[in-house]
Structures are given as structure tokens and as C-alpha cells.
Amino acid sequence: MSFLSLQNASLRFGGIVALDDVSLEAEEGSIFGLIGPNGAGKTTAFNVITRLYRLDAGDVVFEGKSLLHAPPSRIVKLGIARTFQNVELFPTMTVLENVLVGAHTVSRFESERSVRAKAQKTLDYVGIGDVARRPAAGLPFGTLKRVELARALVSKPRLLLLDEPAGGLNHGEVDELATFIRTLRDDLKLTVLLVEHHMNLVMRVSDHVHVLNFGRTIASGPPAEIQRDPKVIEAYLGGELEEAS
Amino acid sequence: MLGLAKRKTAVSTGLSVPVLLLLLAGAIFLVIGSLSSSIFAQQTVAGLAQGAIFGSLALALVLIYRATEVINFAQGELAMATTYIAYQLTLWGVSYWLAFFLTLVIAFALGVVIQVVVIRPVQHSVIAVVIITVGLFILIDGLVTWKWGADLKFMPAPFGNAVYHAGSVAFSRQDLGTLIVTIFSVILLWLLFQFTKLGLAMRAAALRPAAASLVGVRVNRMLALGWGLAAVLGAVSGLMTEPTQFLQPTMMQAILLYAFAAAVLGGLESPAGAVIGGLFIGVFLNLIGQYIGFATPELRLPMAFAVLLLVLLVKPNGLFGRRQVRRV
Numbered sequence: 421m422s423f424l425s426l427q428n429a430s431l432r433f434g435g436i437v438a439l440d441d442v443s444l445e446a447e448e449g450s451i452f453g454l455i456g457p458n459g460a461g462k463t464t465a466f467n468v469i470t471r472l473y474r475l476d477a478g479d480v481v482f483e484g485k486s487l488l489h490a491p492p493s494r495i496v497k498l499g500i501a502r503t504f505q506n507v508e509l510f511p512t513m514t515v516l517e518n519v520l521v522g523a524h525t526v527s528r529f530e531s532e533r534s535v536r537a538k539a540q541k542t543l544d545y546v547g548i549g550d551v552a553r554r555p556a557a558g559l560p561f562g563t564l565k566r567v568e569l570a571r572a573l574v575s576k577p578r579l580l581l582l583d584e585p586a587g588g589l590n591h592g593e594v595d596e597l598a599t600f601i602r603t604l605r606d607d608l609k610l611t612v613l614l615v616e617h618h619m620n621l622v623m624r625v626s627d628h629v630h631v632l633n634f635g636r637t638i639a640s641g642p643p644a645e646i647q648r649d650p651k652v653i654e655a656y657l658g659g660e661l662e663e664a665s
Numbered sequence: 666m667l668g669l670a671k672r673k674t675a676v677s678t679g680l681s682v683p684v685l686l687l688l689l690a691g692a693i694f695l696v697i698g699s700l701s702s703s704i705f706a707q708q709t710v711a712g713l714a715q716g717a718i719f720g721s722l723a724l725a726l727v728l729i730y731r732a733t734e735v736i737n738f739a740q741g742e743l744a745m746a747t748t749y750i751a752y753q754l755t756l757w758g759v760s761y762w763l764a765f766f767l768t769l770v771i772a773f774a775l776g777v778v779i780q781v782v783v784i785r786p787v788q789h790s791v792i793a794v795v796i797i798t799v800g801l802f803i804l805i806d807g808l809v810t811w812k813w814g815a816d817l818k819f820m821p822a823p824f825g826n827a828v829y830h831a832g833s834v835a836f837s838r839q840d841l842g843t844l845i846v847t848i849f850s851v852i853l854l855w856l857l858f859q860f861t862k863l864g865l866a867m868r869a870a871a872l873r874p875a876a877a878s879l880v881g882v883r884v885n886r887m888l889a890l891g892w893g894l895a896a897v898l899g900a901v902s903g904l905m906t907e908p909t910q911f912l913q914p915t916m917m918q919a920i921l922l923y924a925f926a927a928a929v930l931g932g933l934e935s936p937a938g939a940v941i942g943g944l945f946i947g948v949f950l951n952l953i954g955q956y957i958g959f960a961t962p963e964l965r966l967p968m969a970f971a972v973l974l975l976v977l978l979v980k981p982n983g984l985f986g987r988r989q990v991r992r993v
Contacts, residue, residue: 492879493879493883493884494881496880496881501879501880508875509873510869512872513865513869520865521866521882524862524882525880527862571880575880575881
């Protein structure tokens with residue numbers, strides 16, 4: 421039994437098929453890369469797993485249980501946390517408060533002090549402990565991405581969904597991020613689902629890569645295999661894959 | 666930076682230095698004026714008391730606006746209705762202050778029920794919610810008139826009719842009491858939002874509902890609590906209005922309009938702005954009425970609207986509003 425699976429998942433928005441009979445299986449402890457051109461359905465898949473979207477057909481199964489009847493607010497309690505492509509922080513709150521909201525579910529019977537300490541520790545862990553008291557609005561995009569990561573991590577997830585974590589990062593920072601995602605997985609015993617445009621990053625960190633195009637699976641396998649897959653190369657109009665990696 | 670370019674709105678922090686200086690100058694003006702003229706001092710205190718009422722109702726509007734981007738047109742009528750409930754309780758022999766607190770509890774429940782029963786089913790559509798609140802305005806007005814009639818009713822005076830003298834300045838106990846009760850309830854609410862887990866979750870739910878739900882916040886529940894708290898604030902404003910306006914179904918209608926002006930002046934999104942906006946409008950109207958000869962009471966409402974219009978023309982985001990930058 422796999423840790424997380426989509427089983428024949430289909431979702432339409434009006435006439436647009438966002439997901440077309442997609443099945444995927446992520447093993448526990450793996451880093452699972454989900455790639456595809458713009459509009460391929462990657463973020464849609466994330467929104468389906470976190471219950472923001474409702475499937476028309478198919479199932480989402482996490483640790484043997486279907487997620488289809490859980491409301492979005494239960495997802496984090498089941499051990500799934502995520503970040504967003506465009507950063508969905510609470511802009512008027514401080515960085516620390518943002519993380520405190522994330523600690524909400526796991527801290528019901530804990531003292532405010534220890535929850536705050538835990539939030540601060542998580543911020544230190546992702547390397548932005550020094551901005552804890554600043555309001556989130558106005559911080560650089562790369563920092564906001566880390567705040568979001570801290571907010572996700574503080575809930576002690578077992579499955580972490582990262583939506584384009586490399587967005588807005590420069591070359592050196594992407595290298596750092598690649599190492600960091602692996603460290604995260606090893607330190608915290610996470611399973612990571614990674615949506616990313618940055619091909620080099622995905623190929624370097626993923627144990628398994630799943631490729632979507634127009635809502636359909638076109639390939640799935642280890643990175644080395646995916647890079648040679650003619651259908652994948654065609655979907656990316658030739659060039660881009662080789663160029664990036 | 667692809668992600669950044671796609672963001673719908675960016676929010677910058679609300680407080681600016683010129684606004685702070687302006688407020689400071691205003692406060693200094695009021696203090697100096699009050700020290701040099703006893704009439705000025707009396708009008709200022711009376712204005713602050715009225716302004717606190719506008720401010721608490723404005724704060725109720727802001728609470729709901731922040732969570733749902735909708736102005737609750739029924740907020741004033743709801744405040745009026747809860748004041749009638751307090752009146753009914755006193756008729757049954759409940760003492761004033763016990764009735765006061767029971768009414769706050771009932772108001773909270775009423776706010777929650779309204780959100781769950783009539784707002785939640787249509788909350789995906791802003792215009793539908795607005796129309797529902799207009800409908801609630803008419804419904805509540807009708808029900809109260811049907812139950813209690815349109816004639817004036819009187820409640821026991823909460824603070825008595827005593828007058829305090831400080832030198833040549835006379836303050837009514839009523840004004841001071843109103844000021845203390847409203848400001849106290851605003852501070853309690855602020856503490857709730859700022860320092861409790863529940864408050865944090867409510868703020869999160871209002872700011873980014875999807876993200877909040879994914880970190881485990883029950884967004885619908887938080888929205889319902891928000892309506893409950895807004896109704897409590899409204900009840901405070903209604904109960905504090907009663908001693909000067911007496912009970913009648915129309916008692917909160919003008920006050921709702923002043924509260925609109927206060928909320929817009931404060932920037933619609935800012936709780937502090939709503940309260941300060943309310944205090945400003947209260948003091949402004951009283952001082953103008955005192956010192957500008959032609960400004961008879963008939964001009965109070967038009968002047969409040971002049972303020973509202975001026976704010977919208979000159980500084981549409983209000984004193985404390987956050988600049989909304991829409992990126993495409």
C-alpha cells in the first residue's frame with residue numbers, strides 16, 4: 421500500500437479538463453516530483469489532495485484512507501501540510517503570528533509560551549529567525565516562501581506539499597534549496613510532494629518524477645528515465661529539458 | 666518572480682507618519698481647547714461619548730467587512746433589536762446591568778445564528794449577502810415594530826443623571842459612563858484578537874480563508890463567531906444610545922450612517938481606524954454645532970456625509986486603510 425495515491429482522478433472546470441484519469445502513488449519517505457508545462461494540472465492535483473477542489477471522479481487515498489470526506493480544515497490534522505505557489509500568508513500578521521496559526525492544530529493543550537518557542541524554533545530552522553517580529557507584508561518573496569514553509573512545518577506534517585518552492589530564487593539559492601529539501605526529508609522523516617518548474621531542481625532531488633500534460637499522465641518513473649522519455653521531451657518542446665539539466 | 670506577478674493584491678502596512686502627526690495635532694488641539702474654555706471641554710467630552718457609540722458600531726461593520734468584504738446594512742437594526750430585548754428583560758424585573766450582560770450574550774447568539782442560517786448559504790456571492798443584509802434591515806425593523814410598537818419606550822438610566830464638576834466644567838455621568846463602557850468593550854475585543862489563539866484563528870480566517878483552513882482553522886465557524894462579536898458590539902452601541910435617544914425602531918438609523926462615515930474615515934479595514942474615526946466624527950459634529958452659527962442640528966448628518974465624501978475623494982483608503990495594489 422502506498423503512502424499517498426490519486427486513483428483515476430478526474431476534474432473538470434466547465435469545458436476544461438484539469439485532471440483526466442490521473443493515477444499516481446507516492447512512497448513513504450520519498451521525494452516525489454510532479455512536473456509538466458503550464459496548465460498541466462500540477463497545482464490542481466495539490467488542491468485536490470488538500471480538498472480545496474472536489475474531484476468529479478476517482479479517489480485520493482492517504483495512508484489507506486480516502487480523503488474525499490475530510491473538510492480542508494481536517495487535512496492538517498491527518499498530517500498533510502502545504503505551501504502555495506503565490507504564497508498565501510496572512511499579510512497583516514507578523515511572521516511569528518503566521519507560524520503560530522500553523523501551530524494552531526497541534527498546540528491545543530499547550531501553553532502559549534511553549535507554542536511560541538516552538539514557532540520561533542521552526543523559524544530558526546528555516547533560517548529566518550531574525551524576522552520573527554516583522555509583519556509579513558513587505559518582506560522579500562524568497563523570505564515569504566520560507567515563512568510559509570515554517571508555517572507548514574510547525575504542524576509536524578508527515579506529508580509536505582511544496583508548490584514551486586524555487587519561485588523567485590536565484591541560481592545559488594536553488595542549489596541551497598535542493599540540499600535543504602533532502603535535509604528536511606531526512607531530519608523530519610517527511611514524504612515530500614514537489615511541484616516545480618525548475619527542472620534541474622526536480623531531477624536532482626526527486627526519487628520519482630511524474631509528468632502531467634493537459635491534465636493527463638504522460639510519464640512516471642525515476643528521474644533518469646523521465647529525462648530520456650520522448651513524450652516528455654516533446655511536451656516541453658524539445659530543448660528545455662536538456663538545457664535545464 | 667512569476668509567482669509575485671500573479672498575486673491579486675499586495676498589502677502594505679496601514680499606519681503612516683503624516684496620519685500619526687495629524688492625530689497628535691488633533692489631540693493637542695482638543696486638550697488646549699478644553700483647558701482654555703469650559704464649553705469647549707464639555708462639548709468635547711459629549712462628542713467623545715457619542716463618537717464612542719459611532720466607533721463601536723463602526724467597529725462591528727469593520728469586523729464583518731474584513732471577514733466577508735460586505736457591509737452589513739442590518740448592523741444598526743440588529744443593535745436596535747437587541748436593545749429592545751434588554752428593555753423587555755428590564756420590564757420582566759431584571760436589573761439594568763444584569764439585563765445588559767444577558768443582552769450581550771443573546772446578541773452574540775443572534776449574530777451567530779444569522780450568519781449560519783441566512784448568510785452562509787449565499788456567502789459565495791457578495792451581492793447576495795448585501796441584499797440579504799438589506800432584507801434583514803427591513804425584517805428586523807418590521808418585527809420590532811410589530812412586537813413593541815413604534816412609540817417611544819424608556820429604560821432605567823444606567824448611569825443616573827448626576828453631573829460632575831471639574832472647576833467650571835460640567836461632565837454628565839451619562840457621557841463618561843458611555844465612553845468608559847464602549848472603550849472598555851473595544852479594548853476587550855482587541856485583547857481577544859491580539860492575544861488569544863481564537864483571535865489569531867479568526868484573523869487568519871478573515872485574511873486568507875483557504876490557507877487558514879489548510880492549517881486547520883475552521884473558517885466557517887470563525888466567520889460565525891465574527892458575526893456574533895459584531896452583534897455584541899452593536900448591542901453595546903444600542904444600549905449606550907438608548908439613554909439619549911430613547912427606544913424607538915428608528916433609533917439606530919442615523920447612528921448607522923455616522924458609523925459608515927467613521928468606518929470609511931478609518932479605512933474600512935482597520936479596527937483602530939473605525940474607533941478613532943467614530944471619536945473624530947462625534948467630536949467634530951459637536952464642536953461645529955457649538956461654534957459654527959449656521960450649523961444647526963439639521964446639518965449634522967449632511968456634515969458627516971461631507972466628511973465621508975471628502976475622505977473618499979482625497980484619501981480613499983482612509984486614515985488607516987491599507988493601500989490595495991492590484992497586480993495583473
